[in-house]
Amino acid sequence: MNPVIYLPQSKRLLEQVSEVLRYKHYSLKTEQAYVYWVRFFVRWSGHGGQLRHPRDMGAAEVTQFLTMLANERRVSVSTHNQALSALLFLYRDVLGIDLPWLSEVQRPSRPRRIPSVLTQAEVAALLGAMDGEMALLGSLLYGTGMRLMEGLRLRVKDVDFDRQVLVVRQAKGGKDRVVMLPRTLHDALKAQMARARAVWTRDRDVGAAGVEVPDALSVKYPSLGCRWGWFWVFPAPRPSVDPRSQIERRHHLYEERLQRAIKLASAAAQIVKPVSVHTLRHSFATHLLQTGTDIRTVQELLGHSDVSTTMIYTHVLKVAAGGTASPLDRLLRV
Structure with a gap:
C-alpha cells in the first residue's frame, strides 16, 4: 500500500492534490488532469446547493459521478478511466481514506482496435x-x-x-x-x-x-x-x-x-x-x-x-x- 503524504489541513484541497502529485514525481499533464477531475467532482457535488468536501462523500456520490460521466457526458473509455484514477488518488494518497469499495468499481474495458497504419x-x-x-x-x-x-x-x-x-x-x-x-x-x-x-x-x-x-x-x-x-x-x-x-x-x-x-x-x-x-x-x-x-x-x-x-x-x-x-x-x- 502506498504511504500517505500528510499535509497541513489549512491548505486548500487542490493545492494538496498538486503537492502530493509532485512529491510522487507525476508528470505535469497527469497533475493537470487529476486536479481537473477533483475540481469537477467537488463542483458536481454542489449542483443541488452547497459544495461538499470529498471527505464527506462516499460510495454513492462517486458512483453517481462516474455514472453521470458515462451516461450524460458520454465520455470515452480512456477519459472515464482517468476520472476514476484521479478519485482513487484523491482518497488514497491525499486524504488517506481507505475505501475498499472504490477498488471494486468496475473500470470500463477499452475495446481492442486495429491501429491506423500508413504504407x-x-x-x-x-x-x-x-x-x-x-x-x-x-x-x-x-x-x-x-x-x-x-x-x-x-x-x-x-x-x-x-x-x-x-x-x-x-x-x-x-x-x-x-x-x-x-x-x-x-x-x-x-x-x-x-x-x-x-x-x-x-x-x-x-x-x-x-x-x-x-x-x-x-x-x-x-x-x-x-x-x-x-x-x-x-x-x-x-x-x-x-x-x-x-x-x-x-x-x-x-x-x-x-x-x-x-x-x-x-x-x-x-x-x-x-x-x-x-x-x-x-x-x-x-x-x-x-x-x-x-x-x-x-x-x-x-x-x-x-x-x-x-x-x-x-x-x-x-x-x-x-x-x-x-x-x-x-x-x-x-
Missing part, C-alpha cells in the same frame, strides 16, 4: 508535404518509433552520432531505452543542433534561466540546466513561464505544432486514413515487422513492458497481407 508510400507522401523542423521531427518519429513527447524532449547529450543511437530518457513508465538513429537524418539533425546551439548561446549571453532538468538535479547541480548537453534539440522559439516553478525559461517545441503540421500534410497528400502523430509510431512498428524484424526487438524499440501490446501489429500484418482468398473470388472463377 511506406503514404509515409513518404506525408513527410514530403512537410518542411523545416516539422519535416525533420516527423521523420525522426517515424524513423525511431518515438512518441511525440519523447522526440520533443530529446536533449543534445542523448544524441550519439558515433554509435548511431538516441537515448530516450524517462519515457512512459519512467523507463529509459535506446533507439536507432537513422543514417539519412544525420546531416539534417546536425544542422538542427547547430540552430539549437545558436539559441542556447543567445540565452547564455542574456543570462536566461537554464532549461528544466529532472527531479532534484537542479538543486544538487544549480548550473546543470545551463549546460549545452542538457539543452533541447528542438527548442521553442521564445521563452515561456514554467507552470510549476513560475520561472521564465526555454522550453522545447510545443506539441501542437507537429500535430497541426501532420493534419495539414495529410490533407495535402490526400491520405484518406485517419492520421495523427502516433500513426508514425504505428507505421514504424508495422514496417519493421514486415521486413522480418523480431517482435521482441520491436517491443524493446517501442518501450512496451509487455509483448502482448506489441502483438497488435501482427494483426495489422495479417490484414495487410491479404493471404486468405475470399470465397467470392473462387466462385467467380468457376
